[in-house]
Amino acid sequence: MHSYTEENYLKALFNLSADKGEVSANELSKQLGIKMPTVNSMMKKLSVKKLVHYESYKPLRLTEKGKKEAGLIIRKHRLTEMFLVQKLGFGWEEVHEIAEQIEHLHSPNFFEKMDALLGYPKIDPHGSPIPDKTGKMEWIKYEKLSSCKEGDTVRLAAVIHTTDDFLKFLNLRELSLGVKLKIKTVEKFDGSMTVSHSKKGSDTLSHIVCDRLLVEKL
Amino acid sequence: MHSYTEENYLKALFNLSADKGEVSANELSKQLGIKMPTVNSMMKKLSVKKLVHYESYKPLRLTEKGKKEAGLIIRKHRLTEMFLVQKLGFGWEEVHEIAEQIEHLHSPNFFEKMDALLGYPKIDPHGSPIPDKTGKMEWIKYEKLSSCKEGDTVRLAAVIHTTDDFLKFLNLRELSLGVKLKIKTVEKFDGSMTVSHSKKGSDTLSHIVCDRLLVEKL
């Protein structure tokens, strides 16, 4: 079994290496808020445990074993978030911090029960995929709202970079997963978009916002 | 805030000092499975934090502050147990271990939500009282089954020394909280009792078993 601390390193590596598959020690250090030398020695430790490929002055990479372990932690995190929203009535902006703690519990039964009670969900409350029991995770190929064109009609499918603040911003505008949006105008000079949605009339969203919203074209 | 470790010491002190109000370092050491010198130094540390009254070679006592903190941890533990049984469908013999982990979570909201969802329960699945939000706890004055007499009719109200094995033993005999029992015979030589209960006919229970069952006389 891995320590609470090790699990956090694995999770951070997994999240950071989503695209490139490689992570610099520096990125990892910043992500975790832990100083470089500490990260360095932990990487050596995880390397001995065959969870990370470590070579001096080279970027870091999770091993297959490391990916699996990390995937399983993220599975617990996302199942928990779903549970908190669906069964305990939390808002999607409130669940991250609690899930950060619960993801480290050692009790297969507990997560098994949550999973069953939720009907084996495939995504968490923010639309991120929940890894399966082998730690494997697959993103459905959504588009960024920012890459859509005037006149497109889309369904909001997922939110990335889910900080509390950003989620509260979306709450205020009643932008929740599943809402249908019609893109009315796209501004050339700053990439901001005016979109309308059924309930709430229309909103203007900055490019940064549109970049964080993943949508499905209808 | 206190560490995970400190919380476990507080909880153990609280549980051990239920009756006398005093605990020997030796008892505490055995209870926690931690060696005496370690316990000793932790007691000094908790004493500095004003959670424990510590004097060389004297029994240990929680301060008022210590009792409150401990009570709040036990509150979280018992609320969690109730939640796991009532909302996740666990058996009363399965929940202790999971609650041992969840009790250390830092999230007032989480426990608040559970409490509300359960309808502010006063007892846990084993009949033990759940401390209130100030950490105060009161045992309802139940009798031990072992102190009842032939002919008495009683309701099973709580179980003490709730090990997994003992709870499974009770499961097999369908002895759950609330069942009505009629005491048919009490053996003089070993204190064992034969009791009958509605569903299951009669059972013979050893003195040790009867000593762990708290009942309400009807």
Added chain:
DNA sequence: TAAATTTGTTAGATAAGTCTAAGTTCTTAC
């Protein structure tokens, strides 16, 4: 009450995870 046993304390070691300071290697910019 004196010896034996149990209980409690002190001292010092160890492991995990963190840090700062100092040195190395790699990358970038001129």
Added chain:
DNA sequence: GTAAGAACTTAGACTTATCTAACAAATTTA
């Protein structure tokens, strides 16, 4: 292509929670 800066590594210190070994006090027992 070298100098400057960024990224990485090494060395050594600190904290928390644990241990063992050795010693001291209290309690039990004979």
